[in-house]
Amino acid sequence: MSDVSPRTERLLTLLADGQWHSGEELGAALGVSRAAISKQLKQLAAVELPLESVVGRGYRLKTPLDLLSKERVVAAMQPDAAALLKDFALHTQLASTNALLMEQQRQGQIHAQLCVAEQQSAGRGRRGRVWHSPFAQNLYFSLGWHFQSGIAAIEGLSLAVGVALCEALADIGINQPRLKWPNDVLAEGKKLAGVLIELAGDADGECSVVLGIGMNVAMQAGQDIDQPWTSLSALGSRCDRSTVLAALLDRLLPLMDSYEALGFKYYQQRWNSLNAFAGTHVQLLSPSQTVNGLMLGVDNDGALLLECDAQARRFIGGELSLRPGRAQTKHAGA
Structure with a gap:
């Protein structure tokens, strides 16, 4: 591999x-x-x-390496969270942690499985974007999980994951991490982490989820990235990457284990309290139109709520992209 x-x-x-x-x-x-x-x-x-x-x-x-250690990660985790993890694979280099787990999902090997790489050669972000993956500078990992109640029962999962990431960052001393709908974690208005979820299975029966996360820990300047970004080291963190990964897993594993029972409604208020654009005007882009409106937050399914022309409108994920914008609605294209 x-x-x-x-x-x-x-x-x-x-x-x-x-x-x-x-x-x-x-x-x-x-x-x-x-x-x-x-x-x-x-x-x-x-x-x-x-x-x-x-x-x-x-x-x-030329620069010392902060290599990940399975032993240090597990030792730093809370025992209840560590007990939920059934398999932990650490690779020096992979094409993609998500791609590997999706392949193993097709072979029936997926539940409570963690795949971590020091570097990805074909890491992906949302909407197929490249996720830059320099060696031993950041975190690139995926969790594989089985759910019994179908895809509808895990609606809003990626937003709940964002809440867990922000709370884990607060646990290690990062001030005021925020969420950009649907899948980005921001700090000081710049991208710090992203979430990519891939699904396979039935709408009403058993389904599998691969949850992929990339987080900038100590990324150096000079990367060809088309948006403002930051890292934990730039924010003043001195935690090694094994400690950071343990903190993230302490929040993520209990979330995955309980999500079918709790649903997104359990996380809705917490997501809205972390909303980077709360009460501001935003622009929502899709392949067919651009919508400007006032950010109201998300509903209990994780759908975006915007006030447009004095009316609340609801938007679900997919090919939508959120940007700072103006309080008007206009259509571009069919």
């Missing part, structure tokens, strides 16, 4: 401290020759890590 060999993964662990390591030292640790180490080091290009080499000193990464 990974584009990086197990030996290269071990080499990354040795180099993660950002200190100088001689070829002899690395070879002895991995049980290979110095020449073999040189070949392994070339594989680091696959994860786009800048490596320095100096004769007489050896090799080091």
Whole structure:
């Protein structure tokens, strides 16, 4: 599943401290020759890590790595949340954590399953957008879950997930995270995290959900991203990524476990209290029209409510995009 060999993964662990390591030292640790180490080091290009080499000193990464650790994640989690997790797979590099779990869903292996990657080569955001995934800087993970009552019973789930993410961020000291309908987490008006949910199954019977989350933890400037963004480190957080992931899972796993019983109505008021655009004029874009209105919040199904021409109108997700806007309604196209 990974584009990086197990030996290269071990080499990354040795180099993660950002200190100088001689070829002899690395070879002895991995049980290979110095020449073999040189070949392994070339594989680091696959994860786009800048490596320095100096004769007489050896090799080091230009920037130390905060590698994820399954053991540290589980140890940092609340016991009740950790008990809900049935499988935890950590990969060095994947095309997409969501894609992997969707494939495993087709094979019947899905419930309470966590898939995490240090890097994604084909990460996706909402509406098929690319999710930038530099190595060991952010969090890229997916949860697979079985639900028994059909797709209708999990309406609004992605919005409830946003609430859980904001509350987890508050748990680790991030001030005033906010939600942008339907699936973005903002901080200081900039994107911090996104949610992508994929479904398979029956409208009224058993269905499977893959919940994908990307969160900027320590992303460096220079990424080609077409919207304002921020990261936990830019917001002043000093938590390592394993601690952040544990905090997120402490909120997300109980949500997934209880959502069929509680539904979105349990989260509606909390979502509205975190609404980034509450009481402001917004612009809602779709392939066929642009609607301007006053943000009223969301209803108990998670639908967006806008006041347009003195009337409340209801909008559900799909190909809709929310932006700051003006209090008028206009139609563009058919």
